[in-house]
Amino acid sequence: MKTGWTEKVRQAARGLEDFGLDEMAERLGVQDYKTRRKLINTLSALVKSGEVERMGKASYRWAGKVAGQPSKQEILWRYLRARRAVTVEELQEVAGVTARYGREWLGFLVQQEMVKKAGDRYRLVNDQMEMPRNEGKAERLRALRDKKKAALAALDQVFVAVAEARMAVADLEEG
Amino acid sequence: MSEKEFRPAKFEHRWVNCRNEENFLALMDMLEQGAGEGRFGLLYGPAGRGKSRTTARWAAHQGSVHLLMLPIWANSELGFLQALCRELGVMRPPRTKNGCFAEAVEKLLAAPGPVFLDEMDMAPKHLNLVRALAELTGAAFVLIGEEELAAIMSQNRRVWSRVFQALKFEPVGARDIITYGRETAELEIEAAAAAELNRSDGGEDWRVIKRTMIDLVGLANSKRTRQVGVEMVKQAVKIGFRGGRRR
Numbered sequence: 331m332k333t334g335w336t337e338k339v340r341q342a343a344r345g346l347e348d349f350g351l352d353e354m355a356e357r358l359g360v361q362d363y364k365t366r367r368k369l370i371n372t373l374s375a376l377v378k379s380g381e382v383e384r385m386g387k388a389s390y391r392w393a394g395k396v397a398g399q400p401s402k403q404e405i406l407w408r409y410l411r412a413r414r415a416v417t418v419e420e421l422q423e424v425a426g427v428t429a430r431y432g433r434e435w436l437g438f439l440v441q442q443e444m445v446k447k448a449g450d451r452y453r454l455v456n457d458q459m460e461m462p463r464n465e466g467k468a469e470r471l472r473a474l475r476d477k478k479k480a481a482l483a484a485l486d487q488v489f490v491a492v493a494e495a496r497m498a499v500a501d502l503e504e505g
Numbered sequence: 506m507s508e509k510e511f512r513p514a515k516f517e518h519r520w521v522n523c524r525n526e527e528n529f530l531a532l533m534d535m536l537e538q539g540a541g542e543g544r545f546g547l548l549y550g551p552a553g554r555g556k557s558r559t560t561a562r563w564a565a566h567q568g569s570v571h572l573l574m575l576p577i578w579a580n581s582e583l584g585f586l587q588a589l590c591r592e593l594g595v596m597r598p599p600r601t602k603n604g605c606f607a608e609a610v611e612k613l614l615a616a617p618g619p620v621f622l623d624e625m626d627m628a629p630k631h632l633n634l635v636r637a638l639a640e641l642t643g644a645a646f647v648l649i650g651e652e653e654l655a656a657i658m659s660q661n662r663r664v665w666s667r668v669f670q671a672l673k674f675e676p677v678g679a680r681d682i683i684t685y686g687r688e689t690a691e692l693e694i695e696a697a698a699a700a701e702l703n704r705s706d707g708g709e710d711w712r713v714i715k716r717t718m719i720d721l722v723g724l725a726n727s728k729r730t731r732q733v734g735v736e737m738v739k740q741a742v743k744i745g746f747r748g749g750r751r752r
Contacts, residue, residue, distance in 0.1 A: 405565045412561040412571035412623070422518035424562045429518075459591060 339372045343382055343392045351388035364486065402427055406435055407461040410445075415453040438464045513726040516690045516719050520562065523681040525674045529559055532670050536619060536645045543639030545667050546619075546647040549655045550674030553710045556649050560621050571621040579628045586634075589620075606638075613642035626650035629657045632664050639667065676709035685714065686733065690722045694733040701735050705742045713745070720744045 342357045343349065349357075351370065360366050373390060376382040379399065383391045400408070405425040410416050421432035436452045439445035444456045529548065536546050548556050557573075564571035570592040578585040586605035590598035593612035599605050613620070622635065625648040639646050648654065655673075659665050679699035686692040686699075694702075707713030720741040721733055728737070 400566065400568060404568075408565035408568065408571070409561055412564055412573065412621075413557065414573060419518045420558070423520045424558075424565065426520070459596065 335368070336372055336375070339369065340376065340381065343373075343376065343390065346392070348385070348389075348391050350390075354390070364483075367482070402431070403435065403464075404461060406432070410439075410452075410454055411457060411459075415451050417450050417452070434467075435464075438462070438467070511729045514690045514692055514722045514731055516722045519689050521681075521685050521688045523684060524678065525555060526559055528672055529563070532647075532672050533563065533619070535670055536647070539645070539669055540617075541643045543636070543641070543643055543667060544645050544669045545636075545639065545658075545664065546645065547655060547658060547668050547671040548647060548649045548674060549652055549671070551651060553712070554674040554676065555711055556674050557623050560623065560647065560649055564619075564621050567618070569618050569621060571623065574622055574624045574627045576627045579630060582631060582634060585628060585631050592620075606634075609638060610641050613638060613644045617642055617644040619645040619647055621647045621649060623649045626654040626657065629654070632658065632661055636664050636667060645669075677703065677711060677714060679703045682714060686718060686721070690718060691731060692718070692721060692725060692733050693731050694721075694738075695735070698733050698735045698738045701738045702742065705738075707745075717741050717745055 338358060339354070342354060346353060346357065351366075351373070354360075354373070355366055355369055358369065360369055373382060377384050377390070381393055383393045385391050402425050406421055406427070409421070409424050413420075416436075418429055418432040418436065421427055421435075422429055427435075436445060436447075439462065440447055440452070442462055444454065444458065444462060445452045446455045447453075532546050532548070536544060548560065550556060561571050563569070570589075572589060572592050574585070575588075578588070583600075583602050583605065586602055586609060587598040590605050590608050590612070593609060595608050595612065599608060625632075627650075635646055635648070638644065648658070655671060658668065679696060679702075682699040682702055683694050683696065686694040702708050702714065702717060708717075717738075721737060724737050724741055725731060725733060
């Protein structure tokens with residue numbers, strides 16, 4: 331099975347335990363700026379998920395937490411199945427999500443006709459056991475990420491162009 | 506706090522670990538220590554004390570089975586076993602009791618995580634069935650219900666002897682109210698004020714306390730303070746009565 335980038339970073343972090351950004355980049359054979367940027371982003375995501383701890387500037391530690399902790403959606407879904415009827419406020423308390431996220435998620439389930447809204451309570455009426463995935467939202471997020479990537483790449487090009495222009499100007503002045 | 510420095514309080518819906526939650530976590534720790542032996546945890550107490558919420562939240566985070574017992578299963582072992590099988594990940598549970606039982610045993614042997622059975626007092630006839638599942642698989646079952654559940658279980662010697670710990674969910678106390686106010690709204694509720702709220706009608710019910718806390722935030726902000734005294738609590742309780750939120 332092909333190992334994805336995040337999994338590669340995870341495995342390297344597990345092996346290194348305490349590591350700096352350079353050490354990790356070396357371990358993964360990162361040589362260009364673009365991949366280094368990607369590594370920083372991946373490490374930030376792992377810090378956010380609790381798998382890696384940030385010890386200082388560009389210094390990390392493998393936290394040893396088991397990967398694959400349930401996502402917010404999984405927690406919400408399991409809680410809804412256990413309770414059968416929930417409010418947005420309850421979801422905020424149980425999973426630490428915002429009211430907006432809770433409403434959006436429940437709204438999606440209403441659209442799927444799995445949940446019915448009655449007053450401020452949402453009742454599970456069609457329990458399909460499997461957690462429904464909001465593919466539309468996932469698609470939107472993917473598109474957003476792609477846009478962000480393209481914007482960052484464009485910025486990189488601008489930086490390179492500015493650096494080259496600076497060097498050219500400096501050469502002119504020296505000449 | 507000077508006029509300039511005052512930052513209005515804001516209520517945020519947030520989970521607050523109170524006394525019952527701490528005791529529940531201790532119970533779960535204890536059950537884990539007895540791994541490999543079929544065992545029961547018992548959680549009981551009157552409605553409205555947060556038993557189901559606390560356990561459902563724990564189960565949702567840990568990925569454990571949390572099944573709400575329905576009264577229609579009171580006399581139907583098959584209905585209960587099929588529902589349990591579904592929760593354990595059997596997409597199409599067998600149509601016979603024997604088949605379901607065997608599937609449930611297999612699933613529990615593979616993953617003997619704790620299983621929560623909420624409102625077990627709705628179907629007390631299945632206690633022996635649950636005991637058999639626990640014994641055959643070494644899984645822990647946490648049974649949740651109102652006070653009569655403890656009485657029913659204590660009458661069944663085989664079941665009662667396997668109860669590792671019985672935990673009664675206590676009513677909300679003044680200390681819980683102080684913690685709740687601090688963590689959800691950054692309000693400093695004086696001990697006497699918390700006791701006043703606790704004594705008021707519905708003051709032991711989380712739903713009422715939450716609504717009162719929201720009123721207290723409004724009152725505290727209008728007085729430009731974070732300190733909550735007895736008078737402010739009395740005023741908030743009065744608002745609650747007018748809004749028809751109290752029992």
